[in-house]
Amino acid sequence: MHLTAASELPLRALSTLFARAFEGYFVTVPDAPVLFDARVRTEHISLEDSRVARVEGEPVGLVLMARRGRVSRVAGMGVLPVWRNRRLGGAMLRPLMDEARARGDARMVLEVIEQNAPAVALYTRLGFQRVRRLVGFSGALGPESAESTPALVAVGKGDFARPLPEGLPTSELEEVDPGECARLLPEGLPWQLAPATVAGLSLPARAFRLGPAVAVLADIAAPSLGLRALGVAAEARGQGAGRRLLHALAARWPGKPFTVSAVVPEDRSARFFEKAGFTQTALTQLELALSFAP
Ligand SMILES: CC(C)(COP(=O)(O)OP(=O)(O)OC[C@H]1O[C@@H](n2cnc3c(N)ncnc32)[C@H](O)[C@@H]1OP(=O)(O)O)[C@@H](O)C(=O)NCCC(=O)NCCS
Known part of the structure; x- marks a missing residue:
């Protein structure tokens, strides 16, 4: 698996990859470029700092990284269903944590659905700690x-x-x-x-x-x-x-x-x-x- 900047793909391709990476999720994530674009604009997602995970060149996952001041936020990450539970999640996120630390960010934040056991397990393993329930x-x-x-x-x-x-x-x-x-x-x-x-x-x-x-x-x-x-x-x-x-x-x-x-x-x-x-x-x-x- 290797990571490339999300900015290399057109926004419409990212919208499709995002929807596919969230297949079977708790809420429907539609492939809707207009909604994806609004998400990028309002949540301050940097597509240059976001990553597409690829295996043999083909996209298999996506991490959206938002940034404001000295805080980074995982604004969404997902792996195509057939690639889940193969430890790609950590391999995708760890380099972005290293980059954020290296550029001088104070912290990285995210919100995860409490009932999403694989995602909670992944973030806990990476050292994220609970702030509060939403x-x-x-x-x-x-x-x-x-x-x-x-x-x-x-x-x-x-x-x-x-x-x-x-x-x-x-x-x-x-x-x-x-x-x-x-x-x-x-x-x-x-x-x-x-x-x-x-x-x-x-x-x-x-x-x-x-x-x-x-x-x-x-x-x-x-x-x-x-x-x-x-x-x-x-x-x-x-x-x-x-x-x-x-x-x-x-x-x-x-x-x-x-x-x-x-x-x-x-x-x-x-x-x-x-x-x-x-x-x-x-x-x-x-x-x-x-x-x-x-
Ligand atoms: C969440 C997601 C990105 C994780 O990526 P991944 O490559 O599958 O993650 P990993 O294989 O590195 O780790 C998955 C962890 O979940 C655990 N897990 C899997 N199914 C589980 C279950 N039903 N209950 C509890 N833990 C579970 C695995 O054991 C593993 O934990 P461990 O490493 O401590 O053993 C991926 O599952 C996904 O795309 N899900 C759909 C989209 C999503 O939920 N995104 C997160 C939104 S915040």
Whole structure:
């Protein structure tokens, strides 16, 4: 097996290789050059630093490497099904770890589906350590769920709650740039929720503001509302602004449930979605990191 720079292949060929390397995966990875290109742009993947694994010249695997500041991130790696479990994974990733260390990066990070035993085994063997668990959600809001669950908004830090205001304020929804949401997000979030990622989201992703809260939806034409990010101004947190925005979005696109991918840290942010009445989805991710500190 030898490795070549991913930049040697056209983006469309990389999209096809990526889809084939993720065959039989937990979620469908389509061969869609437009989505692959969006992934490369928003996640800051360097195709020059990413690698195609080849056996007798033929591509058998791919490692996508993203870079920001002094942090590298494995943005996806996969091996064609017939080549799995032959120790290619380590042989593909180890040289990239050496390169990152040599260029002066502070650490390498990645997220792996917790139930993906071969991948967790591989990264653990290479020395990656658990940072935290990331969870996802689904949920439907709106008139029906409002009847079964009293529409209450948490106010302040305690359990004190008050009803949602009469009439859902959908007309006050204002479309804004995703950068507006990015500005409201704290530092220290996982890569896909980091302000630098969210600021780079482009159509079909669209951002909507209600008061001090801004949400980014992946694609309003999709059957469900994929919530890509949600930020509330620091001074307005804990007063129901995020919740009101979710209800306004639900009322604007009635009948569409929300989905949130497993990128939400299992801490305060996860509690927000639970309180909003969302259900945690079965797939969870682990955020792992490898420090290059001496
Ligand atoms: C994850 C992946 C890239 C690993 O590449 P690989 O070449 O198969 O990896 P390796 O052969 O070096 O290591 C696989 C490890 O998984 C272990 N493994 C395989 N099947 C397993 C299972 N069902 N349960 C537990 N461990 C398993 C192997 O024993 C090996 O661990 P070990 O070296 O400690 O014995 C590859 O399996 C793949 O392409 N999977 C589909 C895409 C994917 O999941 N990508 C990762 C996304 S983060």
